[in-house]
Amino acid sequence: MGCTITGCGKAAPKLVVTNDDLAHLVDTDDEWIVQRTGIRARRIAQGESATDLAVAAAEAALGIESDSAVERSGWRRPASGSKAVDPASIDLVICMTISPDAAMPSQAALVRRRLGAQRAVCFDLNAACSGCVYGLSVAESMMAAANAPGSARNPLRRALVIGVERLSRVVDWSDRSTCILFGDGAGAVLLEWSDAETGIRSTFLRNTDDIDGVLTLGAGRKDDLPPLFAALAAEQASARQSAGPAKAAPGFEKSADQAPESALDPQGFPPHIAMSGQAVFRFATAAVVEAIEEACARAGADVDEVDLIVPHQANERIIRYAAKKLGLPMERFQLSIESSANTSAASALMALTDALVQERLRVGDTAVMVGFGGGLTAGSVLFHL
Numbered sequence: 257m258g259c260t261i262t263g264c265g266k267a268a269p270k271l272v273v274t275n276d277d278l279a280h281l282v283d284t285d286d287e288w289i290v291q292r293t294g295i296r297a298r299r300i301a302q303g304e305s306a307t308d309l310a311v312a313a314a315e316a317a318l319g320i321e322s323d324s325a326v327e328r329s330g331w332r333r334p335a336s337g338s339k340a341v342d343p344a345s346i347d348l349v350i351c352m353t354i355s356p357d358a359a360m361p362s363q364a365a366l367v368r369r370r371l372g373a374q375r376a377v378c379f380d381l382n383a384a385c386s387g388c389v390y391g392l393s394v395a396e397s398m399m400a401a402a403n404a405p406g407s408a409r410n411p412l413r414r415a416l417v418i419g420v421e422r423l424s425r426v427v428d429w430s431d432r433s434t435c436i437l438f439g440d441g442a443g444a445v446l447l448e449w450s451d452a453e454t455g456i457r458s459t460f461l462r463n464t465d466d467i468d469g470v471l472t473l474g475a476g477r478k479d480d481l482p483p484l485f486a487a488l489a490a491e492q493a494s495a496r497q498s499a500g501p502a503k504a505a506p507g508f509e510k511s512a513d514q515a516p517e518s519a520l521d522p523q524g525f526p527p528h529i530a531m532s533g534q535a536v537f538r539f540a541t542a543a544v545v546e547a548i549e550e551a552c553a554r555a556g557a558d559v560d561e562v563d564l565i566v567p568h569q570a571n572e573r574i575i576r577y578a579a580k581k582l583g584l585p586m587e588r589f590q591l592s593i594e595s596s597a598n599t600s601a602a603s604a605l606m607a608l609t610d611a612l613v614q615e616r617l618r619v620g621d622t623a624v625m626v627g628f629g630g631g632l633t634a635g636s637v638l639f640h641l
């Protein structure tokens with residue numbers, strides 16, 4: 257028993273922006289970008305919303321034909337036949353994103369409505385660039401719980417897990433150290449619960465504090481609250497002072513050797529992606545290797561038995577480093593970064609679609625998806641296709 261990937265799709269905006277194009281915007285060049293990242297071009301949304309991209313990727317995964325304005329491609333599990341899956345039969349929609357069209361309704365709610373997935377429950381998930389593995393892991397856990405004998409949960413046999421980003425809206429286009437890295441797009445998988453021995457076999461999730469704020473993006477909220485609240489705060493603070501110090505609950509007293517609070521002020525996060533590239537690089541290289549090994553260990557598999565590793569597409573050098581460290585040839589890793597750049601929560605599902613469409617991954621194969629990113633987050637999922 258398990259949840260099997262029965263459909264996969266990706267969608268990208270039509271506009272192609274090459275490294276040479278970006279050299280008109282910031283002081284950079286194609287050679288630097290290719291050597292440091294492996295990126296040659298990215299897609300940038302010009303009018304396409306995150307909802308447009310997510311729906312197009314989801315329809316591709318469901319096998320639904322549509323005259324969508326965005327570019328899309330998809331794969332369906334051969335046994336599913338040519339018949340498209342009815343969106344009304346979907347029980348769950350999860351959207352992973354750090355750049356949704358709106359905070360409310362959720363991105364998943366917008367997709368649900370457009371798709372016509374009337375019976376699905378839906379919500380968004382933010383695990384930054386690890387979104388794909390967190391989304392798959394959460395969906396698998398929910399499906400396993402819902403399908404356990406005697407479960408009193410929502411019935412859950414079909415889930416759409418969609419990563420979607422319109423990062424072009426949250427990139428600082430004057431910062432050459434970040435703007436060259438990111439792109440827009442969406443990737444989706446259809447998971448179905450079945451008795452088969454295929455599907456997700458292990459998951460591994462890991463978080464570390466981003467103490468130095470090496471990867472941040474502000475939520476862009478307004479801080480100009482009515483002056484009334486500042487006056488009330490001052491009044492209440494002085495009342496508390498005259499009442500004496502508040503007592504901490506037993507067990508929650510601060511000890512002298514407790515680590516100091518981070519100097520980082522969340523209200524000071526910029527409204528665009530800010531990154532300390534080398535620190536992220538160091539974190540990512542260690543995290544990717546650990547996550548691949550953990551997913552394999554938990555599934556009782558040897559890393560050598562994995563047919564294809566589908567990593568978050570952040571930087572080709574990170575992937576090359578992981579391959580070397582694990583003693584695996586680069587052919588065992590899906591590389592889609594050249595034309596898509598880093599699409600954060602969408603990237604590994606877009607790469608998975610490429611692997612399936614290009615037949616680098618076939619039914620019967622074993623694959624590991626691995627992610628890492630802001631939070632800091634990392635994780636992996638091992639599945640038998």
Ligand SMILES: CC(=O)SCCNC(=O)CCNC(=O)[C@H](O)C(C)(C)COP(=O)(O)OP(=O)(O)OC[C@H]1O[C@@H](n2cnc3c(N)ncnc32)[C@H](O)[C@@H]1OP(=O)(O)O
Nearest residue numbers: 284288292384385432433436533534536537570571629630
């Ligand atoms: C949302 C998420 O979760 S994102 C998570 C994923 N992010 C990542 O994976 C990023 C990981 N890091 C990286 O990929 C790399 O650090 C990069 C590509 C960003 C930078 O590569 P590095 O080799 O570390 O370059 P570094 O930052 O040391 O800069 C080297 C020089 O190139 C310069 N430089 C930076 N960007 C550019 C550019 N686009 N073009 C030309 N020169 C540049 C720098 O100014 C610096 O110049 P200096 O030596 O005169 O000061």
